[in-house]
Amino acid sequence: THFGFSTVTESQKRAMVASVFTSVADSYDKMNDLMSFGWHRVWKDHFVSTLNPGFSPLSSSDPSAPQHILDIAGGTGDIAFRMLHHAHNVNSNPNVRVTISDINRAMLSVGKSRSADLPASQQAxxxxxxxxxxxxxxxxxxxxxxxQQEQTFFDPATATSSIPDNSVDLYTVAFGIRNFSNIPQALREAYRVLKPGGVFACLEFSKADRHPLFNSVYKEWSFRAIPLIGQLVAGDRDSYQYLVESIERFPRQEEFRDMIVDAGFRVAGQGWEDLTGGVAAVHRGMKP
Ligand code: SAM
Incomplete structure (x- = not known):
């Protein structure tokens, strides 16, 4: 009884994504480790260290230049916490702040409670x-x-503020964008909120089909094992079936790069970096 995917409308997708992440919020972190054999940690560490938050090459006169990072679809905080750690501890720049944003309050609430373990300066x-x-x-x-009964999906009618144009230095989205109903619209919003010179960076599952044997093992794992693990560990087969299908439907590396360019960003070289044979990829663009 998985979601009949090919015919879903934007609003149906929105409803599905709402129920999936409300349902997985509490088991999300444990499931990530099981489903990826811990690889998601390696990818996230790499994503963050190559973005090198807190390092300001252009203003070497001011090594502690302030930076505003916006972590979109930040969920339970994995990227935001790594960004803060890298900026504050590795680059010794305390003037980096991170806004972690998500459409789902259940996911964000798990992130909020996890953040209680961070040093006070990072929490601040x-x-x-x-x-x-x-x-x-x-x-x-x-x-x-x-x-428990409350709607945890963000209702725009309750909005109280806005993220201004040209206000963000670094926009990150990790394993989030494939869930969006309208990806080009989200890319245009990323462009709007970034400062000129600001960077869009995306970590997402991608296509690993350059090596057929590896790919067939990976596909077996995804389509057979992940829904089963979801059922056994999280008691929720459908949500994990959705996650696997959404990976399958997400555009290939080249096509996603073209969408980023269409939104107005400049990319360097081919525009992305494959991780683990393309199981995941990092795409980057700069707002001119
Ligand atoms: N970035 C985190 C990480 O890497 O662990 C969380 C990734 S989680 C797989 C995907 C997140 O995307 C969920 O928390 C979900 O609520 C969020 N999401 C889905 N659609 C969204 C949208 N339209 N706007 C913002 N967040 C969204």
Missing amino acids: ALSFVEANAEDLSLTRPLQPILS
Whole structure:
């Protein structure tokens, strides 16, 4: 009984994504490790260290230049926490702050409680915002979840603030963009909120079909094992079936690079870096 995918409308996809992430929020971190054999940690570490937050080559006179990082679809905080750690501890730049934003309050709330273990200075540099990546002019600070029955999906009618044009130095989205209903619209919003010279960076599952044997093993794992693990560990086969199918449907590296260029970004070289044979890829663009 998995989601009949090819015919879904934008609003149906939105509803599915809402129920999937509300349902997986509590088991999300454990499942990531199981499904990827821990590889997601390696990819995330690489993503963050190559972006090198807190390092300001252009203003070497001011090695602690302030930076505003916006982590979109930030979920339970893996990218945001790594960004802060790298900026504050590796680059010794305390003037880097991170806004972690997600459409789902259940995911963000898990992130908020995890953040209690961070050093106080990092907690102070972190803010949590509910928003749909497709319209960052409608946002609000993370609200507490008061009851189990509550709708945890962000309702734009409750928005209280906006992310201004040209206000962000680095926009990150990890394993989020394939869930968006309207990816070109989200890319245009990324472009709007970034400062000129600002960087869009995306870590996402991609196509690993350059090596057929590797790819067939990977496909077996995804389509057979992941829904089964989802059922056994999280008691939720459908959500994990959705995750696997959404990976399958996401555009290939070249096509996604072209979408980034169409939104106005400049890319260097081919525009992406494959990780683990293309199981994941990092795409980057700069707003001119
Ligand atoms: N970035 C985190 C990480 O790497 O662990 C979380 C990734 S999780 C697989 C995907 C997240 O995308 C979920 O938290 C989900 O709520 C969020 N999401 C889905 N659609 C969204 C949208 N339109 N706007 C913002 N966030 C969205």
